[in-house]
Amino acid sequence: MRLSHLPALALAAVLAACGSAGQPTKLWEATGFAQPETVLPDLDAGVLYVSNVAGGPGDKDGNGFISKLTLDGKVTNLKWVTGLDAPKGLALNGGKLYVADLDQLVEIDVASGAIATRHQAPGAKILNDIAIDGEGRVYVTDWPGNAIWRLVDDTFEKWVEGDVLKAPNGLLVEGDSLVVAAWGTGMKPDFSTETAGNLLTVGLEDKAVANLGSGAPVGHLDGLEPFDADSYLVTDWVGGKVFQISRTGEAKELLKVSQGTANLAFIASTRTAIIPLMVDGKVVAYQF
Template identity: 75%
Template sequence: MRLKTAAALALTAALAACGDSHTPTKLWEATGFQNPESALADTASGTIYVSNVAGGPADRDGNGYISKLSLDGKVTAEKWVTGLDSPKGLALTGGKLYVADLDKLVEIDVGSGAIVTKHEAAGAKILNDVAVDGEGRVYTSDWPGNAIWRLEGGTFEKWLESDKLANPNGLLVEGDKLIVAAWGAMEADFSTKTPGHLLTVSLADKTIADLGNGKPIGNLDGLEPFDADSYLVTDWVAGKVFQITRAGDAKELLSLGQGSADLGYIPATRTAIIPLMVAGKVVAYKF
């Protein structure tokens, strides 16, 4: 009995020395970026794409660019694509990288790095995140404009506009629904009286609903599926990373500082890649 107790105490001490198994482990940190806003991992090519705003969120200055990294955080092309204004959300489909850039959805050929076309969104304020459905249709959130735009068959048009979207930021297509990470109803200085939470939008009839209990969580930005029952979501202002369940309950997993933006996630290795806009860094954590 004493031997078993001693063994148990030794095991407990060893586990304590290793740290909590549920605590995310920092894998790497890459520096030298200019307001990095979105990270997207393509495991097939071993590439991470990072959008660099390189200025203010609404600046039309041509200073924005896309960087390329390896999966272990080494910068392979600092300025792979240049001449953008304020690039933010990224999505990859059909050999093309789609980039939300103020009032344009920029289409880039990933093989050559050439800009194929720029889809104009006349009247859009600040296009933010990008998501693709199973039919190859591309959705883009207009953050201050309380709208979602959609590219289908070469036509880019406003698909949905509603104050119920509560300043939509992150987007994720899940089956027949669009999951939306809402910032919360925004004042002129981007502050909110009531923080945002996750919403769902029916792709069939555009019905908007709360995901789960609808409790306020934060000024939500990046959104990725975490497991069968929850999502990884960043809060830009508070600098936190949350796990939010389908019931709408939030658990803080990380606190990284203001500017934690549109994260990428690799399910096979449970690795989150998080741009830190204010710090000019991109960090990777294993869960």
């Protein structure tokens, strides 16, 4: 080995450790879903939960369901929980699986798979993603409703609203803020927009909404997960893309799959992204 190669090799190792080098490798693909929207891992149980819209994104039809998979993509129970309308975002806390289902936040008892509680959200249009803070407060985006709802104890009510939220979709609690993946402004009946979305922040205490970075449009953003110390992994549903977006707002395309890249999971220990493809009815896993 020539000593002159050492700096370049060291740099490559640093870039790889930061998740910025190399093309992601496809690990597996699972099929047979009905518009899968969100993947949520439970690493302790070795389970992936997948929400299936099974109809129009706003249809109150009772066809929606939740699937269970192993961490390597084997379906163990396609219709583990049924009787939902158009389930999307998922979150786990205290033995309960929370599900965003149109105008309800549904609690499922994980041990039994039974629906325990339905929290009504009167006037909500399409509840989408869920995040839970350190105090156990549950936040839920209303995507076309330009609002974020919050569950505290048994009270579920609108917490923040306004066009400044830019059709909030993906949601993440980070420190004293929510990070929001916005779909875009000027949403039309076909869900297209006048301007594509970007990442936002919302203060948990003061509810102040701000652009993360310059606010330059990135895409019709959906899923949002921490990627490394300096960035997030974010999907663009319409573009079928996966972006790495820095904490100062700069976006870099890492992967293009197909239209319908929805609310992904990211397992940091193996650097594996698990992406639901709504249009294709698939769930795919890539390692970065």
